[in-house]
Amino acid sequence: MAFASCAGCVLVVSVIEQLAQVHNSTAQAAMERLCSYLPEKLSLKTTCYLVIHIFGSDIIKLLNADVNADVVCHTLAFCKQKTGQPLCHLYALPKAPWKYALKKARHIIRNSQNLKYPRSYSDVCSLPFLTKICQEIKSAIKNSVPFKDADADKYSVFPTLRGYHWRGRDCNDQDKMVYPGRRPVNWDAHQDSNCNGIWGVDPKDGIPYEKKFCEGSQPRGVILLGDSAGAHFHIAPEWMTAAQMSLRSFLSLPTALSDELNWPHLSGATGFLDSTTRIKEGSIYLRLRKRNRCNHRDYQNISKNGASSQNLEKFIESLSRNQLLDQPAIVIYAMVGNDVCNEHTDPVPKMTTPEQLYSKVTQTLKHLNSHLPNGSHVVFYGLADGTFLWDHLHDRYHPLGQLNKDVTYAQLYSFLSCLQVNPCQGWMSANETLRALTSERAAQLSGTLKKIASLEKFTNFNLFYMDFTLQEIVEEWQRRGGQPWELIEPVDGFHPNEVALLLLADQFWKKIQHQGPEVLGKENPFNLQIEQVFGDQGGH
Ligand SMILES: *[C@@H]1O[C@H](CO)[C@@H](O)[C@H](O)[C@H]1NC(C)=O
Ligand SMILES: *[C@@H]1O[C@H](CO)[C@@H](O)[C@H](O)[C@H]1NC(C)=O
Ligand SMILES: *[C@@H]1O[C@H](CO)[C@@H](O)[C@H](O)[C@H]1NC(C)=O
Numbered sequence: 018m019a020f021a022s023c024a025g026c027v028l029v030v031s032v033i034e035q036l037a038q039v040h041n042s043t044a045q046a047a048m049e050r051l052c053s054y055l056p057e058k059l060s061l062k063t064t065c066y067l068v069i070h071i072f073g074s075d076i077i078k079l080l081n082a083d084v085n086a087d088v089v090c091h092t093l094a095f096c097k098q099k100t101g102q103p104l105c106h107l108y109a110l111p112k113a114p115w116k117y118a119l120k121k122a123r124h125i126i127r128n129s130q131n132l133k134y135p136r137s138y139s140d141v142c143s144l145p146f147l148t149k150i151c152q153e154i155k156s157a158i159k160n161s162v163p164f165k166d167a168d169a170d171k172y173s174v175f176p177t178l179r180g181y182h183w184r185g186r187d188c189n190d191q192d193k194m195v196y197p198g199r200r201p202v203n204w205d206a207h208q209d210s211n212c213n214g215i216w217g218v219d220p221k222d223g224i225p226y227e228k229k230f231c232e233g234s235q236p237r238g239v240i241l242l243g244d245s246a247g248a249h250f251h252i253a254p255e256w257m258t259a260a261q262m263s264l265r266s267f268l269s270l271p272t273a274l275s276d277e278l279n280w281p282h283l284s285g286a287t288g289f290l291d292s293t294t295r296i297k298e299g300s301i302y303l304r305l306r307k308r309n310r311c312n313h314r315d316y317q318n319i320s321k322n323g324a325s326s327q328n329l330e331k332f333i334e335s336l337s338r339n340q341l342l343d344q345p346a347i348v349i350y351a352m353v354g355n356d357v358c359n360e361h362t363d364p365v366p367k368m369t370t371p372e373q374l375y376s377k378v379t380q381t382l383k384h385l386n387s388h389l390p391n392g393s394h395v396v397f398y399g400l401a402d403g404t405f406l407w408d409h410l411h412d413r414y415h416p417l418g419q420l421n422k423d424v425t426y427a428q429l430y431s432f433l434s435c436l437q438v439n440p441c442q443g444w445m446s447a448n449e450t451l452r453a454l455t456s457e458r459a460a461q462l463s464g465t466l467k468k469i470a471s472l473e474k475f476t477n478f479n480l481f482y483m484d485f486t487l488q489e490i491v492e493e494w495q496r497r498g499g500q501p502w503e504l505i506e507p508v509d510g511f512h513p514n515e516v517a518l519l520l521l522a523d524q525f526w527k528k529i530q531h532q533g534p535e536v537l538g539k540e541n542p543f544n545l546q547i548e549q550v551f552g553d554q555g556g557h
């Protein structure tokens with residue numbers, strides 16, 4: 018976790034420095050201001066004050082002497098230059114030679130009473146009052162959080178920790194045979210066995226509503242097998258933009274940490290909340306539900322940060338579908354980047370090869386064929402072409418660099434590479450040859466998926482392939498008066514943001530209507546009546 022301590026330190030010190038600048042206050046006051054903004058939940062506020070208590074006096078001395086965040090964090094030993102390794106820095110190097118700047122900074126805190134303060138992230142986290150928050154942060158940034166719901170009962174009444182933000186809310190947590198997506202038992206005359214909010218008997222004619230409104234309507238759910246883009250990985254820029262920082266800025270932080278910094282409830286595939294953006298298009302799930310209200314709550318977001326064709330087998334078991342009891346599903350396979358994106362200094366040898374892809378994807382399809390009810394559909398998304406990132410971002414300012422125009426995305430990418438945590442060394446790189454190589458491999462892998470889709474046949478589902486065409490999204494966004502860079506997550510400079518995900522969902526919908534309308538099922542003529550009798554059908 019060396020990277021987390023260095024990147025985290027530079028981030029926090031930058032925010033303190035900029036808060037002081039914005040409010041024309043001392044570093045001390047800026048720190049207290051920052052802590053005062055943080056919520057009590059997850060002990061965030063308490064933790065903040067304790068961190069000030071430990072490191073505050075040194076940070077104040079250094080900032081008062083105009084030492085920049087990189088130098089502060091090297092002085093406090095959160096960042097370290099290992100022998101033979103390059104020096105990692107986010108900001109431009111100080112004018113004085115680095116060694117001299119560091120020596121001077123160390124001199125400033127030479128009388129520090131706190132010489133014994135923790136020297137590494139793990140030392141910091143071993144302090145009793147920080148253990149809990151460290152655990153949350155660790156699980157949020159680590160790419161390999163195990164699924165917490167691997168048992169049979171995968172639906173939940175809780176939103177986070179992979180609860181109903183990730184798949185349809187359970188409507189009876191006591192009964193394991195009640196869950197979204199199942200075929201109704203006795204037409205749900207007595208209870209809502211599939212949680213779609215339609216149950217009971219019409220007193221006028223004694224016919225169960227589920228039979229009346231849903232029989233023959235070909236209900237189906239949507240399941241996303243995705244990566245962090247699918248889960249909508251998002252770090253809010255408000256958490257680090259000093260100029261606009263307030264109490265409100267951090268309201269969403271505790272929930273986000275518990276969802277591994279993913280926001281599936283706002284995602285393009287399975288999002289169920291109204292968009293927080295000016296985009297009006299809904300997620301694929303919301304469209305399926307609008308098409309047939311019997312599909313209410315039937316969504317699963319089986320996505321994971323860092324997921325790729327090669328590690329999907331580790332979590333595909335958390336997909337929950339009973340071949341005999343449940344409705345068919347539309348499974349969207351969207352591993353759009355991690356087969357070519359990795360953090361290695363020389364990323365090419367670590368990229369998935371077409372042969373490796375072929376072998377794992379065939380296994381995945383076998384698994385799906387033995388778990389999906391007959392009549393399901395599987396749609397492969399090809400890989401994205403990430404040259405988009407460098408082309409549109411490299412000379413723009415990162416949220417941390419907007420105040421003083423001193424951190425561009427090119428600098429951010431190079432800082433992350435130096436710390437060996439650049440999530441996509443191949444595309445988030447100044448090396449044009451490397452970016453082109455990465456795109457070439459991505460295109461090969463997409464070709465392999467396309468080939469599999471045209472050659473392989475399965476008994477329980479039809480297989481489709483669809484290109485992941487960012488370019489079309491960009492054009493659509495430009496038609497609406499937007500700029501290409503507005504489609505990328507501002508903090509990480511890597512993931513598609515909420516707008517992009519919703520535009521992608523729109524594109525998906527239009528293409529499927531054209532390529533295979535049977536995937537989406539029929540429009541249910543009873544939708545209006547369902548709404549009249551059952552209202553909002555009970556939330557998600
Ligand atoms: C900032 O604060 C200092 C000391 O409190 C004051 O002298 C200075 O005029 C202030 N600057 C601005 C721009 O408000
Ligand atoms: C689903 O998961 C993906 C990640 O795979 C995420 O981006 C998206 O926001 C999630 N959507 C919903 C609605 O849960
Ligand atoms: C699956 O359904 C199709 C029709 O949708 C049918 O022709 C086929 O026989 C079914 N397969 C199995 C294994 O039940």
Ligand SMILES: *[C@@H]1O[C@H](CO)[C@@H](O)[C@H](O)[C@H]1NC(C)=O
Pocket residue numbers: 365448449450451454
């Ligand atoms: C750019 O990337 C290519 C491919 O990985 C590599 O061979 C080359 O050495 C890199 N160039 C620089 C200047 O790092």
